[in-house]
Amino acid sequence: xxxxxxxxxxxxxxxxxxRGAVKAVxxxxxxxxxxxxxxxxxxxxxxxxxxVMALLRMIKPPGxxxxxxxxxxxxxxxxxSEEEMRQLRLAGIALVAQGSMNSLNPVTRIKRQxxxxxxxxxxxxxxxxAHERHGRNDKGGKMSRRALDAHARDxxxxxxxxxxxxxxxxxxxxxxxxQRVCIAMAISLRPKLIIADEPTSALDVVVxxxxxxxxxxxxxxxxAAVILVGHDMGLMAQFVERVGVMYxxxxxxxxxxxxxxRRPLHPYAQLLIDSVPSLEEKDDLExxxxxxxxxxxRPSGCLFHPRCPHATAACAAQEQALQEVQPxxxxxxxxxxxxxxxx
Amino acid sequence: xxxxxxxxxxxxxFFLIVWTAATVNFFLPRLSGQDPIRERMIKQVxxxxxxxxxxxxxxxxxxxxxGLDKPxxxxxxxxxGDVSRFDLGHSIAFYPKSVKEILRQxxxxxxxxxxxxxxxxxxxxxxxxxxxxxxxxxxxxxxxAPPIMTLAAIPYYLLGLILLFVFAFELRWFPGHGGxxxxxxxxxxxxxxxxxxxxxxxxxxxxxLSSLGxxxxxxxxxxxxxxxxDYMTLAxxxxxxxxxxxxxxxxxxxxxxxxxxLALAMGYVFSGALLVEVVFGFPGIGTVLFNSIKGVDxxxxxGIVLTIIxxxxxxxxxxxxxxxxxxxxxxxxx
Numbered sequence: 001x002x003x004x005x006x007x008x009x010x011x012x013x014x015x016x017x018x019r020g021a022v023k024a025v026x027x028x029x030x031x032x033x034x035x036x037x038x039x040x041x042x043x044x045x046x047x048x049x050x051x052v053m054a055l056l057r058m059i060k061p062p063g064x065x066x067x068x069x070x071x072x073x074x075x076x077x078x079x080x081s082e083e084e085m086r087q088l089r090l091a092g093i094a095l096v097a098q099g100s101m102n103s104l105n106p107v108t109r110i111k112r113q114x115x116x117x118x119x120x121x122x123x124x125x126x127x128x129x130a131h132e133r134h135g136r137n138d139k140g141g142k143m144s145r146r147a148l149d150a151h152a153r154d155x156x157x158x159x160x161x162x163x164x165x166x167x168x169x170x171x172x173x174x175x176x177x178x179q180r181v182c183i184a185m186a187i188s189l190r191p192k193l194i195i196a197d198e199p200t201s202a203l204d205v206v207v208x209x210x211x212x213x214x215x216x217x218x219x220x221x222x223x224a225a226v227i228l229v230g231h232d233m234g235l236m237a238q239f240v241e242r243v244g245v246m247y248x249x250x251x252x253x254x255x256x257x258x259x260x261x262r263r264p265l266h267p268y269a270q271l272l273i274d275s276v277p278s279l280e281e282k283d284d285l286e287x288x289x290x291x292x293x294x295x296x297x298r299p300s301g302c303l304f305h306p307r308c309p310h311a312t313a314a315c316a317a318q319e320q321a322l323q324e325v326q327p328x329x330x331x332x333x334x335x336x337x338x339x340x341x342x343x
Numbered sequence: 344x345x346x347x348x349x350x351x352x353x354x355x356x357f358f359l360i361v362w363t364a365a366t367v368n369f370f371l372p373r374l375s376g377q378d379p380i381r382e383r384m385i386k387q388v389x390x391x392x393x394x395x396x397x398x399x400x401x402x403x404x405x406x407x408x409x410g411l412d413k414p415x416x417x418x419x420x421x422x423x424g425d426v427s428r429f430d431l432g433h434s435i436a437f438y439p440k441s442v443k444e445i446l447r448q449x450x451x452x453x454x455x456x457x458x459x460x461x462x463x464x465x466x467x468x469x470x471x472x473x474x475x476x477x478x479x480x481x482x483x484x485x486x487x488a489p490p491i492m493t494l495a496a497i498p499y500y501l502l503g504l505i506l507l508f509v510f511a512f513e514l515r516w517f518p519g520h521g522g523x524x525x526x527x528x529x530x531x532x533x534x535x536x537x538x539x540x541x542x543x544x545x546x547x548x549x550x551x552l553s554s555l556g557x558x559x560x561x562x563x564x565x566x567x568x569x570x571x572x573d574y575m576t577l578a579x580x581x582x583x584x585x586x587x588x589x590x591x592x593x594x595x596x597x598x599x600x601x602x603x604x605l606a607l608a609m610g611y612v613f614s615g616a617l618l619v620e621v622v623f624g625f626p627g628i629g630t631v632l633f634n635s636i637k638g639v640d641x642x643x644x645x646g647i648v649l650t651i652i653x654x655x656x657x658x659x660x661x662x663x664x665x666x667x668x669x670x671x672x673x674x675x676x677x
Contacts, residue, residue: 056580060478089582097580102573105592107599107670116591117581169671185581 004071005034005225006055006193011068013047013054016061022295024050024063026249029322034192037219037226039236039257041272042246043292048229049098051246052195055227056093057085073192090117094186094224096179096196096215103182104170110181111166114152118188155184158221159214176207183215190222197229212239233276237261245269248293248303251322254330265331265340267308302334310335349674353663357656364652365426368645369419380405383435431646436638442646445631450650452522453620453627456543457612460550465605468558473594475559476566479585488563495556500618503549507622510545517545520624546623550616554608561604565597572596599670606662610655 013025024047032038040048054065057077070077072092080088089095097103105113153163159180170178179199186194196215200208216239219226228240236243236257243260245253245268253266264270271288290307293299299306305315314334322332333339381402388398406412410421425432431442474480475488494502511519523529523538569575570593578592620629628647635643667673 058576058579086582086584089580091582095577095580097573097577103577105574105578105596106672107595108591116583116587120581120583120587171672182577185577 004031005036005073006032007069007071008055009069009071011051011054011070012066013050013059013063014066015063017296020296023249023298024295025054028068028246028249028251030244030251030254032193032225032227035220035223035225036242037216037228037240039240039243040227040229040246041231041233041236041243043231045292045295046246047249048246049197052095052197052227052229055193055195056089056095087121090186090191091121091189092191093193093195094189094191096182096186096194096199098197098199098201098229101175101178101202104178106170108169109166110156110168110170110173111149111152114155114166114181114185114188115148117185118148118151121189151188155188156181158187158218159184160210174207175203176211179203179211180214183211183218187218187222187224191224194219194224194226195229196226198231199228200232200235201230208235215239233273245272248298249295250303250332251330252304252332254322256328259329263340265325265329265336266304266333267310267335267339268304271309302332310339349667350664353660356663357660360656360659361653362423364656365423365649366419368649368652369422372641372645373415378402380409380411426649431649432642434635434640434643436635436640436643442642445643446628446646446650449626449628449631452625453616453629454612455539456547456625456627457550457616458609460547460554461605461608461612464551464554465558465601465608468555469562469598469601471555472559472562473566473589473597476563476570477589477593478570479589488559491556491559493556494552495554495560497553498618499549499553499616500622502553503546503619503622506545506549518542519545522626543625546616546619546625549619558601558604562597562601565600566593569593569597599666602666602669603662606658607655610651610658612654 008031009029011025011028012023015022015024026047028047028051030038040051042048050059050063053059055070055077057065057080059065065078068078072088075088075092077085077088104110149166152166156163156165161177161180161184165173165177165181170181173181182199194215199215200211203211212235215226226240228236230236240257243253243255243257244251245260245266247268253260253264253269255265255269260269261273264273268288271286274286275288277285288307293303293306299316301314301316301318302308302311302320305311308315312335318334320332320334322330324330325336381398384398384402384405403412410418413421429443431446434440434442434445437445471484471487471491474484507519510516518524518541522542523535527535527538529535575588575592578588583591616627617629617633619625620627621633624630628650631643632647634640635647
């Protein structure tokens with residue numbers, strides 16, 4: 001149980017609308033090892049962002065975490081008080097947000113934004129919270145102003161920025177620089193988990209690679225696990241070790257990234273990977289037929305069966321839970337064995 | 344670097360505004376094609392206060408006295424010279440009192456009443472509006488929103504009448520008229536200040552209550568917008584304290600348009616809260632404007648208009664100089 005850094009068990013997040021509950025995250029379970037890079041892919045609206053925001057317990061009404069457990073290094077995240085949860089953010093779980101263009105406060109200098117998060121974690125309000133063992137410098141207690149300044153400059157250098165950036169305002173930085181600043185913030189207290197929610201969606205491919213390289217480097221230095229959310233399969237292939245495929249609020253496959261590219265087991269994962277354009281083969285680009293289901297009126301049985309090329313009567317009748325069909329490969333599909341004959 | 348050029352540009356702009364406004368102020372009455380002195384003389388004859396004989400001669404004498412016989416461009420230059428010395432001429436209704444003297448007396452009352460109420464309404468309205476929009480604010484505070492918003496919908500003079508009726512006539516807690524007791528001579532003693540404050544409470548309250556809601560509504564809208572920004576999400580994910588989230592991230596960004604509104608509101612302080620002053624018989628500039636319009640006292644009207652323009656231009660200048668400090672993004676464009 002303790003070999004895993006993050007454990008998510010049966011997590012459910014619903015949005016309560018006048019027309020009924022939207023099951024944005026439905027019964028999701030997965031584990032992360034310390035320092036592991038995990039990718040979360042799926043179409044828009046499949047619940048990726050909701051899932052990671054639930055890990056930070058930042059779901060806003062009408063959304064609500066219905067049930068489930070999240071353990072970070074043996075600490076029950078769902079059982080924490082609001083104040084303890086606040087302390088856990090950044091110190092235990094840090095976010096590199098989507099849309100880097102607007103993630104920084106436009107009216108204050110970078111230094112101040114780098115420091116304020118650390119300042120508000122400087123006092124240990126409760127004993128034994130995760131940040132106590134990490135974070136801060138070795139002396140413990142409150143960091144002096146000078147130490148904070150030095151730390152801010154050090155952080156900027158570590159993400160490949162000039163220390164002078166500290167004195168600048170966000171509008172004076174390029175998109176890539178802003179995202180580096182966000183990465184610097186994320187590692188400021190040496191968290192155990194970094195959530196990167198489409199961190200490069202607003203950047204061009206060259207800058208994208210540089211930013212991802214930076215993220216990988218500092219993540220390894222800090223020893224944090226990473227959840228990378230996105231739909232860029234190419235980026236996933238280069239960055240993560242394992243991939244979780246989400247469909248309509250459920251994880252349908254969790255596999256090592258090499259395996260899933262070589263032979264995806266779930267039909268949806270198969271179609272997703274087939275839709276990635278290839279440099280070698282000149283083919284018509286293939287999409288996935290149909291549209292993702294409305295999360296209000298969900299199909300019976302397996303949620304993917306109306307779009308699935310292999311669907312049988314059993315698929316429409318009953319849902320298959322995520323199960324380990326091969327070592328380290330988890331799939332939620334009735335037909336794994338019949339589709340993949342040479343199992 | 345940016346500062347010197349920017350400063351120069353703004354100050355030049357200030358003088359341009361004042362000059363344009365003063366020019367319009369000069370030509371607009373003259374466009375009406377009326378002959379003020381002849382018309383006044385004729386009026387006097389009609390009311391039997393002067394003889395019909397020799398009117399033409401008198402008109403000529405007065406025209407020379409007021410410089411109206413000179414060509415327009417010469418009149419204009421004289422006028423500009425007078426304006427730059429803030430010499431606004433004499434009141435017709437209270438001749439030979441100078442317009443400057445009348446304005447000085449009235450402005451003191453108006454500034455005292457309106458600066459205080461505008462600033463108080465701004466501070467509390469802004470704070471209140473941002474708290475109403477703040478989802479983490481206590482429920483009792485957020486439930487205060489409807490009544491204050493309703494107050495904003497009531498015109499302040501109507502609110503003034505209600506306050507006047509309840510607190511001055513029915514309960515007799517506060518005096519209902521004037522800026523001080525009849526018979527008191529304005530001076531700088533404590534007892535007079537207390538007396539003035541006592542008289543100012545009801546007019547101040549009516550302005551305060553109605554403008555509080557105005558500031559609150561505007562601020563609430565801005566705060567709701569800011570709360571949806573990406574930097575708010577990231578700030579929360581950084582685990583910073585609620586207080587810092589509210590002030591450094593929320594309020595600090597949402598307040599920027601409010602500062603602009605404040606500068607404009609401060610500019611209008613000098614125009615007086617006309618209706619409230621009339622309702623309460625307050626000796627401020629609103630009452631003076633009201634009376635001079637009734638009495639066709641052109642010099643006074645022009646003087647007041649010029650003062651309003653001057654203060655608006657001044658507050659705009661101050662705004663232009665302070666806003667870049669509050670919002671670094673403006674510096675780049677400037």
